[in-house]
Amino acid sequence: MDVYEAEVPGVGYKYELAVEGSARVVVIVHHDGKRDLYLRPEPDADSEKLLSLTGEEARTLGAVLEGAYFQPVELEDTRVPLGGAVMEWLEVGADSPLSGRTLADAAIRQETGVTVIAVQRGSTTDPSPDPDTVLEPGDTLVVTGTRDQLRDFRARMAPE
Helix, strand or coil: CCEEEEEECCCEEEEEEECCCCCEEEEEEECCCCEEEEEECCCCCCCEEEEEECHHHHHHHHHHHHCCCCCCCCHHHCCCCCCCEEEEEEECCCCCCCCCCEHHHHCHHHHHCCEEEEEEECCEEECCCCCCCECCCCCEEEEEEEHHHHHHHHHHHCCC
């Protein structure tokens, strides 16, 4: 991942890095230690200020992001006590082929082997969705299956 650095005269330094899709995160580090965090959703879009942090807050956030407080385990290297089954939380995108379809119509279990064990919509969670549950953009599906099944299911959720 490339990080672009530029001096901002009289202010400090600007750091920019590409994130999801074509979005960019921009960090301005002021001479006084303050940090401003911006998001630029598209390369030609204006940056949207997300927050300002003190030096201490920035270091703490950096430590959290780096994994100093919690070190996630890479799934490919993990032994799972469920015989190879893993769980994932996946969001239904607006342009997903599953959007607007029922669980039964999507034939998720039959075609991928993945089981949808819950659907979260906003602050509401259906812990045992019926086959006639219609999937909507923004829904978070809690699914379980093998790593291969989940990889195939993620590909199936992606826009065509």
